[in-house]
Amino acid sequence: MENSTQCSQMNGGTNMMPGSGQEESKTNLIVNYLPQTMTQDDIRSLFASIGELESCKLIRDKATGQSLGYGFVNYKGAADAQKAINSLNGLRLQNKTIKVSLARPSSESIKGANLYISGLPKSMTQLDLENLFSKCGSIITSRILCDPQTGTVAGGIPVKWFDGSRNGEDEDAGEGSSSNENQSISKGVGFIRFDQRSEAERAIKQLNGTIPEGATEPITVKFANSPSSNKNALPIPPVAAQYLTPTRRFLGPIHHPAGRFRFSPLDSGQLLPNNLITGNTMNGSGWCIFVYNLAPETEENVLWQLFGPFGAVQNVKVIRDFATQKCKGFGFVTMTNYEEALMAIQSLNGYTLGNRVLQVSFKKHKNT
């Protein structure tokens, strides 16, 4: 129905449509990369702050009920939908950067259009990859996997903003110099999602086994695995579950103009430890939590997953030995709200992770 060149391939443009007069469904949005803990109501309240909604749906795993990390938000008016894209696309929520874009009309032909590509030269950038595949069709998303370890910059969020699927590349304007010395090292594998499955099939036929210009080895192009297997993600959102009952569900957004509601179950001011009132751990922007007895191979995502369910997590840090890059057994988590930090500590202190019993407390002052 739509002219294959819909708004899907918006390279080169910003996220406001240049001037193509496509008046299809400009009210329905797809929201991707939602934090695991966000509920449908969380999403609704976030997007309803922009304008009146027609509907809102979080997609969940049918069997487990777990969020699949994306959903659909349909506005009554197209202007509000566009406004939501402009203001919420790229919003950081917990450890995620959400993506907000127009949803394509649901159709069989767009399913199974995701490709897995391996054997890429390390020097190949996301843009190179797109250039290679764009001749086969309209690219929705592209991505090159990078070594996670190099991405652990202070701030804990290795997100380099998302895929070049929408605004081509503004990275040249970004860090100026970082283009060459690619701070993160490509693993030589990547993904391309096409608009249509037929385009993906074409890409396999045309590009599988071929050697990219300037490369020496052929690449492998195949369909990506179905996203059914849940590889990462801790066994369970530990004890946090009991705090996430409907009666006291809380929204996780860290900082967003629309000040969110916040419950405060504890009013007794003396709950604050003495050494905390002075502001030792209260860094002006958050409460720093010390986590002890982490396994040597612990990575940042473990801390995100452990603490995320309790509320707004600003930052996590796994302390590693410089030489071995193994975790030294402890790490830090900074949470925005005291109540949430306290609940996380109370719930996770003594929690058995793997075969280790965690010790979790507010970070102590350096010299006391």
Add this chain to the structure above:
DNA sequence: CGACGGGACGC
């Protein structure tokens, strides 16, 4: 048992 980072006024 053990155990609390790292960068950092920047007008």
Add this chain to the structure above:
DNA sequence: CGACGGGACGC
């Protein structure tokens, strides 16, 4: 050799 994203189309 290698390896499945941050779960992208209504679960």
